[in-house]
Amino acid sequence: xxSEQGRGGRTEGPAGAGEQVYQGLRAQILRLDPATAxxxxxxxxxxxxxxxxxxxxxxxxxxxxALADGTTSLYLSGGGGIIGGGSHxxxxxxxxxxxxxxxxxxxxxxxxxADNLPAPGQVIIxxxxxxxxxxxxxxxxxxxxxxxxxxxxxxxxxxxxxxxRLIDETRQGKRP
Numbered sequence: 001x002x003s004e005q006g007r008g009g010r011t012e013g014p015a016g017a018g019e020q021v022y023q024g025l026r027a028q029i030l031r032l033d034p035a036t037a038x039x040x041x042x043x044x045x046x047x048x049x050x051x052x053x054x055x056x057x058x059x060x061x062x063x064x065x066a067l068a069d070g071t072t073s074l075y076l077s078g079g080g081g082i083i084g085g086g087s088h089x090x091x092x093x094x095x096x097x098x099x100x101x102x103x104x105x106x107x108x109x110x111x112x113x114a115d116n117l118p119a120p121g122q123v124i125i126x127x128x129x130x131x132x133x134x135x136x137x138x139x140x141x142x143x144x145x146x147x148x149x150x151x152x153x154x155x156x157x158x159x160x161x162x163x164x165r166l167i168d169e170t171r172q173g174k175r176p
Contacts, residue, residue: 018079022063025075026052029065030115034130039068041130048103050128053157055140056118064157066095067128074164077117082164091163098156102127105153109134125153 029052034040039049050067060077072086072095085091102125109127112135118124123143126135136150143154 022077047129052126054124056120085164094160094163101156109136
């Protein structure tokens with residue numbers, strides 16, 4: 001998939017188009033065939049080839065995407081986001097750690113047949129595996145305050161988001 005790498009930029013479109021772009025990008029990842037994207041299972045122990053962590057807010061959803069090839073992006077349902085963050089070493093490193101953490105917690109997830117978005121205050125962690133999609137849902141507050149067993153995955157994902165934001169702030173001249 002890695003076609004979005006190298007851009008590492010913020011996306012924005014015309015008013016009203018944001019939701020359509022978001023839905024399209026999200027659907028593309030949820031339906032992605034890992035083999036078509038060049039993602040191959042390296043060992044029997046490693047079945048996670050990607051993840052979506054989706055957080056519901058009163059005015060929309062934020063979707064963090066991380067794939068094993070380094071593709072890393074943040075999609076915002078209201079429009080905008082950061083695409084191609086995996087071309088930056090700090091983002092790629094954080095994303096690999098996030099996927100490794102998710103792999104360790106995979107037994108805590110269940111089969112994920114639906115494409116539903118989380119309600120405000122909720123988080124859905126989706127694992128894209130070579131044997132099918134899996135997910136778990138919890139409150140953002142419980143995950144953030146380490147009251148849910150998937151908190152290490154949530155915190156690893158937020159380290160990726162932090163690195164994406166730092167890259168974006170630097171690109172926009174907000175940081176030295």
